[in-house]
Amino acid sequence: MWKWGNLLLAFLVELVALGIFAWWGWDTGSTTLTRWLLAIGLPVVTAVVWGLFAAPTATRGTPVVRWIVKVLVFGLAGAALWSLGHPLLAVVFVVVVAANLAIIHVQKLQPTS
Template sequence: MKLPGPLHVFNEGLAFLLELAALAVLAWWGWDAADNVALRLLLAVSAPAVAAVTWGLFAAPKARIPLPLPGVLAVKALVFGAAALALHALDHPSAALAFAVVALLNTALATADRQAAMRRGA
């Protein structure tokens, strides 16, 4: 299913915002996960850094290590799932569910759109 132009642009923008939100939530979780300030800083920096590096290596459009589609989807599920779990751990279960549903729908639409574009040679 090829998305119409404006919906394609909207979905791609939403994907970027979801990626940024995942990093922010992971940083928030890291800060909240410990009492010691040094450990808070370590977790608040390292949790989103690990997610960003993993995404950049395997799931980004210009990934350093290109994976087949199932691998890319697994990385996206890992990062978005970690963010949803972090929101839940931060006592925001409704936000966690909403984030997970929006990320899932966005990824499904983007995947279908990209596959349709590849079939058409675009």
């Protein structure tokens, strides 16, 4: 149950990151058109990159590339949240992500019984 809970949390923080990018895109755009393009485009590009390199079923890249993509996506999501004027939420988000990734990594290293 612990393992599944952590995997569920990993999925939820991935969705939250996409939402943060949409929010940041909408807030950053100066016109209605750029707001829509950024609010839709950033999450779509992020999801494609994630699917190619960081998803559990990703077929491209190495484990190092997988970690780099994860750090970039979650780090940029935290930075975007900070720039939106929510530094406490940004710190909480990054700490939750880091703890979740660490727990999942340790679980993979432990032998199953």
